[in-house]
Amino acid sequence: MATINKNYDKLQGAYMFGEVAKRMKDFVEKNPSLEIIKLGIGDTTQPLTPAVIKGLYEGVKKLSSIKTYTGYGHPKGDVRLRNALVDFYKKQNIDLSIEEIFISDGAKSDSGNISSIFGLENVVAIADPVYPVYLDSNVIAGRTGEFKNGKYKGLVYMPCNESNGFVPTLLKEKADIIYICSPNNPTGSVATHKQLKTFVDYALKNKSVIIFDSCYAQYIGDDSFPKSIYEIEGAKKCAIEINSFSKWAGFTGVRLGWTVVPMDLVVEDTPKGKINNLWSRRQSTMFNGASNISQEGALAVLSPLGQKESKKLVGYYMENAKIIKKSLSKLGFKVFGGENAPYIWLKSPGKLTSWEFFDKLLKEARVVTTPGSLFGSEGEGYVRLSTFADKKNVEKAMKSIEESLKI
Ligand SMILES: Cc1ncc(COP(=O)(O)O)c(C=O)c1O
Numbered sequence: 001m002a003t004i005n006k007n008y009d010k011l012q013g014a015y016m017f018g019e020v021a022k023r024m025k026d027f028v029e030k031n032p033s034l035e036i037i038k039l040g041i042g043d044t045t046q047p048l049t050p051a052v053i054k055g056l057y058e059g060v061k062k063l064s065s066i067k068t069y070t071g072y073g074h075p076k077g078d079v080r081l082r083n084a085l086v087d088f089y090k091k092q093n094i095d096l097s098i099e100e101i102f103i104s105d106g107a108k109s110d111s112g113n114i115s116s117i118f119g120l121e122n123v124v125a126i127a128d129p130v131y132p133v134y135l136d137s138n139v140i141a142g143r144t145g146e147f148k149n150g151k152y153k154g155l156v157y158m159p160c161n162e163s164n165g166f167v168p169t170l171l172k173e174k175a176d177i178i179y180i181c182s183p184n185n186p187t188g189s190v191a192t193h194k195q196l197k198t199f200v201d202y203a204l205k206n207k208s209v210i211i212f213d214s215c216y217a218q219y220i221g222d223d224s225f226p227k228s229i230y231e232i233e234g235a236k237k238c239a240i241e242i243n244s245f246s247k248w249a250g251f252t253g254v255r256l257g258w259t260v261v262p263m264d265l266v267v268e269d270t271p272k273g274k275i276n277n278l279w280s281r282r283q284s285t286m287f288n289g290a291s292n293i294s295q296e297g298a299l300a301v302l303s304p305l306g307q308k309e310s311k312k313l314v315g316y317y318m319e320n321a322k323i324i325k326k327s328l329s330k331l332g333f334k335v336f337g338g339e340n341a342p343y344i345w346l347k348s349p350g351k352l353t354s355w356e357f358f359d360k361l362l363k364e365a366r367v368v369t370t371p372g373s374l375f376g377s378e379g380e381g382y383v384r385l386s387t388f389a390d391k392k393n394v395e396k397a398m399k400s401i402e403e404s405l406k407i
Pocket residue numbers: 042105106107108109111131181185213215243244245246251252256257
């Protein structure tokens with residue numbers, strides 16, 4: 001008799017995210033003449049830049065000729081792209097070899113799959129609120145107990161709230177695998193060198209591993225914040241970094257990301273290179289490489305012109321962040337994030353819960369947000385606004401809030 005993986009039954013989030021879509025649909029059905037403005041989902045809206053389009057086109061063109069056609073590529077990704085990433089890191093004074101870089105179809109898959117190379121007995125630490133993939137992938141794997149009173153048993157939660165600037169602080173409990181996302185989804189906070197150093201020091205001391213998701217690194221405009229965990233001394237011995245072209249260059253649909261597994265990374269008493277080998281084995285077993293067309297596009301992103309254009313694209317969304325922050329602050333709201341990250345973390349007025357504030361914004365101002373409580377219990381009392389919308393819609397949303405929200 002076949003049996004199911006009963007860990008799936010422990011998952012909480014999916015139903016609640018569906019609830020956002022349901023409430024939106026209900027509203028539209030009841031108010032067909034009203035336009036709703038979506039600032040909920042963190043999905044890009046602006047077209048790819050000309051250099052990237054040219055790169056993608058080159059990729060397509062190559063497939064049209066027997067001389068340049070390629071099928072399956074190198075399992076770790078196109079050597080040219082990995083070399084370009086080595087150069088990209090070198091400019092940040094980080095030395096990596098191409099063997100340490102694995103190209104993938106995006107940061108979601110890698111951040112969900114990475115834990116498969118670690119034992120089930122590892123204790124996992126996640127921030128609260130959290131990007132749900134880190135949590136759910138470990139629930140599915142069986143690294144947690146039951147969900148009770150808003151928390152999974154066996155998991156270490158690192159509360160992120162106003163008192164610590166929404167950046168996780170050093171753990172009191174011992175943890176073996178620590179997930180950190182900076183700049184952060186959903187709170188828009190960014191960790192400083194000093195804050196990341198406490199985690200690196202902890203990981204080195206306790207032989208833990210840090211999974212660092214830096215897929216919003218290019219949104220850091222203030223150079224005093226680290227864009228990579230490897231800016232912290234010793235991090236190559238204890239950290240894996242996951243990154244993506246999705247939010248940096250509009251690749252949410254094109255799909256491309258990368259993961260760095262340094263040769264120096266050791267856990268238990270494994271020899272150097274062992275963890276890198278495990279990820280290589282996992283990927284070559286379960287993944288057949290990223291699309292060759294997407295990789296041409298990513299090479300274009302990393303070209304000098306591509307980087308210049310992508311910076312402008314990031315600037316476009318950060319301009320949206322400025323508009324939202326300014327307008328909501330003017331109305332007297334407590335507004336966080338949005339300075340070196342594309343998310344705004346908005347505190348509900350009074351004692352409204354995340355869902356109550358979500359409903360109020362939808363019904364009174366027709367603006368769709370994401371309830372903070374969906375990201376964890378510490379997210380209760382907040383909503384997240386994504387800045388990845390068209391500027392016109394952001395302006396419309398702010399005007400509607402200013403004019404129609406009963407504060
Ligand atoms: C923190 C974080 N990591 C990873 C991802 C997924 O990125 P990708 O499109 O590369 O799969 C997202 C997307 O929203 C994210 O917010």
